[in-house]
Amino acid sequence: KQEVTQIPAALSVPEGENLVLNCSFTDSAIYNLQWFRQDPGKGLTSLLLIQSSQREQTSGRLNASLDKSSGRSTLYIAASQPGDSATYLCAVMNSGYSTLTFGKGTMLLVSP
Amino acid sequence: GAVVSQHPSRVICKSGTSVKIECRSLDFQATTMFWYRQFPKQSLMLMATSNEGSKATYEQGVEKDKFLINHASLTLSTLTVTSAHPEDSSFYICSAGKPSGNTIYFGEGSWLTVV
Numbered sequence: 001k002q003e004v005t006q007i008p009a010a011l012s013v014p015e016g017e018n019l020v021l022n023c024s025f026t027d028s029a030i031y032n033l034q035w036f037r038q039d040p041g042k043g044l045t046s047l048l049l050i051q052s053s054q055r056e057q058t059s060g061r062l063n064a065s066l067d068k069s070s071g072r073s074t075l076y077i078a079a080s081q082p083g084d085s086a087t088y089l090c091a092v093m094n095s096g097y098s099t100l101t102f103g104k105g106t107m108l109l110v111s112p
Numbered sequence: 113g114a115v116v117s118q119h120p121s122r123v124i125c126k127s128g129t130s131v132k133i134e135c136r137s138l139d140f141q142a143t144t145m146f147w148y149r150q151f152p153k154q155s156l157m158l159m160a161t162s163n164e165g166s167k168a169t170y171e172q173g174v175e176k177d178k179f180l181i182n183h184a185s186l187t188l189s190t191l192t193v194t195s196a197h198p199e200d201s202s203f204y205i206c207s208a209g210k211p212s213g214n215t216i217y218f219g220e221g222s223w224l225t226v227v
Contacts (some may be wrong), residue, residue, distance in 0.1 A: 004155075034216070044205065044218045089155070093216070100146075100207075100216060102155040 002027045006090050006103035014111055021075040021106045023090030028071050035064050035075050036089040080110045116208050118219030125226055130194045133222045135206030141186035142208035150203040162189040196226040
């Protein structure tokens with residue numbers, strides 16, 4: 001059974017810092033991996049999707065990497081802003097299925 | 113814009129009553145939709161897979177008689193929480209994937225509070 005772990009559970013940084021969120025998964029036979037953002041009381045917003053054959057994806061200040069063999073992904077946020085404050089969720093799609101297994105998320109607070 | 117719409121976004125109901133949550137795919141046909149539940153500070157947990165025209169597939173530990181899922185059309189799945197209790201209060205979210213792709217789209221989610 002796939003298990004997804006995210007570290008740290010919470011992170012507080014001053015504005016402008018570069019930061020890294022970590023995600024690990026136990027079964028490397030994944031189809032893809034996604035990073036989501038969840039604002040309090042809101043649904044999920046998909047940030048980046050990495051296919052199992054890819055190593056990284058970039059969108060603006062966000063960069064996500066995938067090391068499938070070691071079961072790890074990182075989300076790099078450059079020049080953090082207060083508006084980045086949210087919970088970031090990592091989820092993997094297992095091969096052959098369309099369901100997602102989520103981590104518990106990293107709660108990020110960027111202070112001005 | 114949103115490709116999966118969920119309604120209502122927030123609902124408060126009395127204990128013992130039933131409440132229905134709708135999930136619609138707006139510009140594609142979804143033969144399969146998924147329902148998740150999220151308790152505070154917990155990860156999303158898959159409750160069931162909703163299949164158009166057939167019975168839903170429930171995850172272990174999810175009561176099928178309590179959480180009724182109906183996927184009557186290719187664009188609509190509904191989740192009915194029957195005889196709701198305060199412990200059913202949670203964030204419920206649906207998702208669907210376009211047949212041609214492998215990106216999963218999520219609804220906005222529904223916050224259920226049972227009082």
